[in-house]
Amino acid sequence: MKTNDNIKRCPPGEDLISTIIDDEGGPDEIRSMQDHIKTCSKCSSLLQEFKTTGEVIKKFKPEAVHLSPAFTAQVMDEVSGYGEMGLLEDIIGLSRKVVATVTTLVLILMAIMFFPEDGAIDILIVDELVITNGVESEVLEKEEITHDDVVSLLLTLR
Amino acid sequence: MDDFSLVRKCIEGDTNAYRHIVDRYKDIIARVIYSMVESKADVEDLTQDVFIKAYGSLPRFKFDSTLQTWLYRIAVNHSIDYIRKKKLRRILSLDGIDEWLLGRLRGTSYSSAKVPEEFNRREVKELVEWGLSKLSNESKTILVLRELEGLRYEEIANVMEISIPAVKSRLFRARSELKKILTPALRGDV
Numbered sequence: 001m002k003t004n005d006n007i008k009r010c011p012p013g014e015d016l017i018s019t020i021i022d023d024e025g026g027p028d029e030i031r032s033m034q035d036h037i038k039t040c041s042k043c044s045s046l047l048q049e050f051k052t053t054g055e056v057i058k059k060f061k062p063e064a065v066h067l068s069p070a071f072t073a074q075v076m077d078e079v080s081g082y083g084e085m086g087l088l089e090d091i092i093g094l095s096r097k098v099v100a101t102v103t104t105l106v107l108i109l110m111a112i113m114f115f116p117e118d119g120a121i122d123i124l125i126v127d128e129l130v131i132t133n134g135v136e137s138e139v140l141e142k143e144e145i146t147h148d149d150v151v152s153l154l155l156t157l158r
Numbered sequence: 159m160d161d162f163s164l165v166r167k168c169i170e171g172d173t174n175a176y177r178h179i180v181d182r183y184k185d186i187i188a189r190v191i192y193s194m195v196e197s198k199a200d201v202e203d204l205t206q207d208v209f210i211k212a213y214g215s216l217p218r219f220k221f222d223s224t225l226q227t228w229l230y231r232i233a234v235n236h237s238i239d240y241i242r243k244k245k246l247r248r249i250l251s252l253d254g255i256d257e258w259l260l261g262r263l264r265g266t267s268y269s270s271a272k273v274p275e276e277f278n279r280r281e282v283k284e285l286v287e288w289g290l291s292k293l294s295n296e297s298k299t300i301l302v303l304r305e306l307e308g309l310r311y312e313e314i315a316n317v318m319e320i321s322i323p324a325v326k327s328r329l330f331r332a333r334s335e336l337k338k339i340l341t342p343a344l345r346g347d348v
Contacts, residue, residue: 019326022311022329053341056340057301057305065185065202067184071205072177072184075180075209
């Protein structure tokens with residue numbers, strides 16, 4: 001925690017330390033870092049600590065993973081029918097997208113038709129809906145109902 | 159045959175060309191996955207998933223990076239998904255109330271969880287494996303790519319889909335995180 005705070009107060013350190021350790025910097029950056037660490041003990045010790053940690057990591061070589069001899073054949077089995085299946089999946093995926101888009105558009109159109117700008121709705125429509133479902137609601141007592149009333153009514157019907 | 163020609167052949171429907179790609183990169187991809195997930199038992203399945211996924215996405219591969227970098231990206235993302243699911247499973251299971259969760263419950267960070275006492279007797283390999291396992295996915299990914307795979311900044315930027323300045327700052331953050339985890343063990347403070 002302390003280290004991070006120190007670096008926050010030493011903006012040149014962060015980029016330069018990584019650049020130097022990874023040997024990704026140009027001559028200017030290397031010179032800039034060398035000048036910086038001469039005057040900044042925090043970055044100097046941090047650079048050393050990072051180098052030590054890096055050496056430890058480099059000693060660690062992940063073990064080779066031995067895949068089964070049948071690995072490639074298994075992958076090829078899986079992908080061999082992909083041409084047809086992939087195409088089929090693409091068509092199904094596309095159909096689903098088309099259906100979802102059309103449904104959304106229809107819902108939006110219905111919302112525009114049934115919800116005029118003043119927020120009022122024809123009572124008959126709701127009335128019919130309620131009768132169809134055989135449910136009574138206090139909303140019916142109002143002459144004009146709002147969007148919230150309709151939502152509440154629909155939730156009741158569900 | 160070079161990667162470009164093999165990919166073109168695959169897209170044209172020559173599935174046999176994909177066999178060469180799998181043979182060429184399977185060991186590299188398996189190694190990266192192993193470094194990320196630390197579970198030998200799952201490496202083969204995950205590697206297979208990566209090559210199946212890559213095959214399906216091959217028509218969208220535009221050679222804006224090397225094929226190896228592109229495969230690295232799929233492998234890293236797939237490994238991270240796997241790690242997340244595994245962590246979730248561990249948390250949801252009764253055995254999952256482990257050091258990580260306790261650390262979270264106590265309000266301490268994952269990386270600052272206490273080093274087990276028996277740790278001093280472990281070898282360097284185990285030390286690093288343990289240290290990497292304590293890192294966030296982001297830090298672990300960038301250190302695996304840089305320190306273990308030896309990728310240059312530009313390649314890391316391609317794999318992780320971030321800018322080169324972001325690579326530098328994330329590497330710095332990852333090293334700070336790892337240093338904080340490893341230092342007590344390296345000094346024998348525990």
